[in-house]
Amino acid sequence: MQIATWNVNSLKVRLPHVLDWLQTTGCDVLGLQELKLDNDANAKLVEEFKNIGYQFVYNGQKTYNGVAFISKHPIEDITLDIPGYDDIQKRVIAATVNGVRVICTYFVNGESIGSEKYQYKLEWLSKLHGYVSSQLQSHKRLILLGDYNIAPEPRDTYDPAIWEGQVLCSEPEREAFQKLIALGLIDSFRHFNQEDRQYTWWDYRNLAFRRKQGLRIDHLLVTPDIINVASSCVVDTAPRKLERPSDHAPVVITLNI
Numbered sequence: 001m002q003i004a005t006w007n008v009n010s011l012k013v014r015l016p017h018v019l020d021w022l023q024t025t026g027c028d029v030l031g032l033q034e035l036k037l038d039n040d041a042n043a044k045l046v047e048e049f050k051n052i053g054y055q056f057v058y059n060g061q062k063t064y065n066g067v068a069f070i071s072k073h074p075i076e077d078i079t080l081d082i083p084g085y086d087d088i089q090k091r092v093i094a095a096t097v098n099g100v101r102v103i104c105t106y107f108v109n110g111e112s113i114g115s116e117k118y119q120y121k122l123e124w125l126s127k128l129h130g131y132v133s134s135q136l137q138s139h140k141r142l143i144l145l146g147d148y149n150i151a152p153e154p155r156d157t158y159d160p161a162i163w164e165g166q167v168l169c170s171e172p173e174r175e176a177f178q179k180l181i182a183l184g185l186i187d188s189f190r191h192f193n194q195e196d197r198q199y200t201w202w203d204y205r206n207l208a209f210r211r212k213q214g215l216r217i218d219h220l221l222v223t224p225d226i227i228n229v230a231s232s233c234v235v236d237t238a239p240r241k242l243e244r245p246s247d248h249a250p251v252v253i254t255l256n257i
Contacts, residue, residue: 004031059092105148108121136183139223
């Protein structure tokens with residue numbers, strides 16, 4: 001069973017890429033971020049995915065944000081947003097697939113250190129931490145996946161001298177990431193791959209992808225019960241080479257279940 005995360009940076013634009021990728025890879029469950037479509041627009045895509053054997057559920061928002069699951073298997077116990085947190089931005093959807101609790105998240109970017117958006121990011125991270133902690137009480141097989149907008153370590157940036165202390169790499173953001181780890185979660189990519197220069201996002205400008213100037217900001221944090229049945233976690237850079245690609249690449253974990 002394969003479970004993946006992919007920030008598609010507009011599902012309307014990238015729909016052909018997503019459909020082709022699913023049919024090529026056979027991925028079982030795909031969590032999407034940055035749909036940039038409201039729920040009415042997303043509803044019109046249900047048949048597109050049904051035609052290739054997938055169910056599509058979503059938490060949409062026009063122009064910005066939006067998250068979804070695409071799955072070969074029944075999607076059960078769906079929850080939208082962070083319960084108890086009054087947030088108009090659509091950044092979270094959770095569901096259970098084949099006994100695995102999957103939380104798909106689009107973390108706040110934060111814009112710049114000290115900005116209102118950065119303060120919102122820190123508040124949002126705190127609320128997410130509480131939500132994940134509560135979910136772990138009842139789900140031993142859990143995956144927290146998505147575009148985290150956090151590069152956890154200096155080696156997760158192409159040039160630490162440029163990025164250290166900046167948004168995505170600031171100490172409070174990285175501390176929030178480590179607090180999620182401290183809940184008992186494991187960075188599944190780093191469990192299998194310790195090499196440097198492994199990225200999931202590349203700016204559209206300055207030939208960043210060709211020059212391997214990226215950041216690793218898309219993650220799948222998993223419980224021990226998941227890592228015990230995992231055989232790999234990889235970044236699939238093939239979609240980033242397509243015409244009009246997302247600036248992110250899918251990250252895929254393979255489970256022996």
